[in-house]
Amino acid sequence: MTAATEPTTRPAAPSAEELAAVGLRYEVEGPVATITLDRPEVRNAQTPAMWRALGALGRAIGDDVRVVVVTGAGGTFSSGLDRRMLDPRGPGDGQESVVALLAGTDEAMADTIGEYQEGFTFLRDPRFVSIAKVSGHAVGAGFQLALSCDFRIVADDVAFAMKESALGLVPDLTGTQPLVEAVGYSRALEICLTARTVGAEESVRLGLALQAHPVAELDEAVATFAAAICTPMPGVASATKTILQGAQQRDLDTQRRIERTEQVQRFRAVAAALGQGR
Ligand code: CAA
Numbered sequence: 001m002t003a004a005t006e007p008t009t010r011p012a013a014p015s016a017e018e019l020a021a022v023g024l025r026y027e028v029e030g031p032v033a034t035i036t037l038d039r040p041e042v043r044n045a046q047t048p049a050m051w052r053a054l055g056a057l058g059r060a061i062g063d064d065v066r067v068v069v070v071t072g073a074g075g076t077f078s079s080g081l082d083r084r085m086l087d088p089r090g091p092g093d094g095q096e097s098v099v100a101l102l103a104g105t106d107e108a109m110a111d112t113i114g115e116y117q118e119g120f121t122f123l124r125d126p127r128f129v130s131i132a133k134v135s136g137h138a139v140g141a142g143f144q145l146a147l148s149c150d151f152r153i154v155a156d157d158v159a160f161a162m163k164e165s166a167l168g169l170v171p172d173l174t175g176t177q178p179l180v181e182a183v184g185y186s187r188a189l190e191i192c193l194t195a196r197t198v199g200a201e202e203s204v205r206l207g208l209a210l211q212a213h214p215v216a217e218l219d220e221a222v223a224t225f226a227a228a229i230c231t232p233m234p235g236v237a238s239a240t241k242t243i244l245q246g247a248q249q250r251d252l253d254t255q256r257r258i259e260r261t262e263q264v265q266r267f268r269a270v271a272a273a274l275g276q277g278r
Helices: 016-021 048-060 099-103 106-124 141-147 163-167 176-183 185-194 200-206 215-229 236-244 252-273
Strands: 024-029 032-037 067-072 129-134 137-139 151-155 159-161 211-213
Touching: 016 024, 016 048, 024 048, 032 048, 048 106, 067 141, 067 215, 099 106, 106 141, 129 141, 129 215, 137 141, 141 159, 141 176, 151 200, 151 215, 163 185, 176 185, 200 211, 211 215, 236 252
Parallel strands: 032 067, 067 129, 129 151, 137 159, 151 211
Antiparallel strands: 024 032
């Protein structure tokens, strides 16, 4: 994938009211956008409607946004899947429910989960850099949402836990690949199968989190880091992300082709900025 150099027409973002209805907030300040899970009364539990809105929001994020911060309101990042979605009686309010998937074929269930996953995969888009600002619990789907971001900057009260195995399930919201990349296969398997909590010090030591800060200093730390990422000229972060993302899975010839393809565009952008070139 080549980093975008030309502005692209994007679909309209869900309105603030539509986002609020599924427990989300979206704010843009200069080049930094913030997505907030905003259901603090249920510790920012996640629903299929929230995942669909996240996917729609991701497709709509404008090319002027260079950093996307994902966070949770009220001191908890996210308690994961809203447990009402696993209730055999359903959530009871007309909401799309995970249990309702059981009525479909295996293929239909997998296809729907694929749609849910789009609420997570957009955070890998090279158009912007994504940062999970995590305080408190990040459980199951919450852990996976944080794992979908390029960086996790955490508070010292962070509690990551991949709880799916305790419910007889597996992590399926795109968190497994970044978990293995961050901590290695054996440690990732242990974290998934024991469903244990990983705290701040261990997160940084394992490479799961980039930095840990006292709760009161987390906002400032993330703002400082986001500003640092916005320091190089526009396009550099996107091109670098395009090159590094998936580098371990590529052979050397493919990797160096991607490097030089991106560099050609960088040379042209730098020359244009200096008033040189074609
Ligand atoms: N779904 C729905 N409601 C939830 C919730 C969830 N995941 N997590 C918390 N809540 C609700 C509680 O029921 C409680 O509601 P009431 O005030 O009406 O009683 C309220 O939020 C506050 O909860 P707690 O008192 O438990 O809050 P806490 O701060 O003491 O603990 C917590 C926080 C450790 C996250 C704890 O709430 C918890 O363990 N929650 C459940 C976590 C869980 O099992 N999530 C599913 C993970 S698996 C997954 O996500 C599946 C997947 O992707 C396939």
